[in-house]
Amino acid sequence: MSSMRAGLYVSEKKVVVGEVDKPLLKQGEALIKVSYAGICGTDMMIYFGRHPRAKAPLAMGHEFAGVIEDINGDCSFAIGDRVVIEPTLSCGTCEACTSGQYHVCKTLKLIGIDHHGGFAEYAAVPLRRLHQIPEGLSAAHASLAEPLAVAVHTVRRSDLKVGDNLVILGGGPIGLLIGLVAKQAGANQVIVSDISPYRLNKAKELGFIALDAKEENVNEKVAALTDRVGADIVFEVAGSPATARQMTDLIKIQGQIVVVSVFKQPPVVDLAAMHFKEISLTTTRCYSRGDFEKAIRLMANGIIDVSQVISHQLSLEQIAEGFELMENPDVSLKILIQP
Ligand SMILES: NC(=O)c1ccc[n+]([C@@H]2O[C@H](COP(=O)([O-])OP(=O)(O)OC[C@H]3O[C@@H](n4cnc5c(N)ncnc54)[C@H](O)[C@@H]3O)[C@@H](O)[C@H]2O)c1
Ligand SMILES: [Zn+2]
Ligand SMILES: [Zn+2]
The missing domain is CATH 3.40.50.720 (NAD(P)-binding Rossmann-like Domain)
Known part of the structure; x- marks a missing residue:
């Protein structure tokens, strides 16, 4: 199995860059080469060892955009498409899911919290959680679709x-x-x-x-x-x-x-x-697929400019510095990692 570089949460206040297995695709998943991944308050909760579900070692990051490198299943996407991922993973069988409210699933999980996420070269994502990035919207801005949603x-x-x-x-x-x-x-x-x-x-x-x-x-x-x-x-x-x-x-x-x-x-x-x-x-909790699509449209059509909310863009090698910066709200806002 081939490996990849990832920014890994290993213990309280410790994030290191290391090698992990490159994800193997299950049926219905795509392999995403990550372009940008934002650090979020939830990642900080994991970093401080306060998240009830996240287990080390973990490549965090649930706010990310990238390029499709491989597809396992039928879909309207093609290899090479630029996409942003909606990180929610719902069970599909609880009362919330069956009534179409999958974002409040009884056992809602997130890519980057319950599984490896975007602080890595690659991530495996269910095809139904991909959104095409419209032409003219940069991958950096698209990676803010999740918080904007x-x-x-x-x-x-x-x-x-x-x-x-x-x-x-x-x-x-x-x-x-x-x-x-x-x-x-x-x-x-x-x-x-x-x-x-x-x-x-x-x-x-x-x-x-x-x-x-x-x-x-x-x-x-x-x-x-x-x-x-x-x-x-x-x-x-x-x-x-x-x-x-x-x-x-x-x-x-x-x-x-x-x-x-x-x-x-x-x-x-x-x-x-x-x-x-x-x-x-x-x-409020998360967003529906419709909210996510609206967030993308608002950015693509120039109605919402997210550039002023981005304070830093760092390489994967600088991820520990990114988390240190996030500890101080007086020097940071949204920090993007470029794996
Ligand atoms: N509902 C959801 O699905 C959802 C999604 C994402 C984030 N969140 C939550 O939203 C909250 C905000 O997220 P964020 O990423 O902007 O977090 P953040 O920590 O960057 O922002 C919180 C802000 O509150 C300020 N603050 C602290 N004490 C204050 C006080 N007494 N008066 C005024 N301001 C004060 C801080 O200085 C900081 O700027 C977090 O609790 C996060 O977990 C909820
Ligand atoms: Zn978030
Ligand atoms: Zn459910």
């Missing part, structure tokens, strides 16, 4: 109406992408709160109102910006106990809170405030 899914699940004022708690890659999609969907003010000057700067560059939660009274600022009504929608995308508490203060009466974050510990939420204001709460 999260943002598309989030905005589509929200009650956003044209002219709404929004607060996004957390200006990481996901929060900023939600802001970009929400602007296109007709949001009036997009207010981003963060604690990192670098990320707040990015938010400003993207045309959002940036509030420094360390330096400013965010509740007071949001009240002033919304004629003391509060935000129509609050997106919680920081995943911190502080923002889980804060979200109910910022929302207007009968507003909507959308929780996007994956909380490591169950946070305290003010249910009394939820009751008095008759707030509705929505959660």
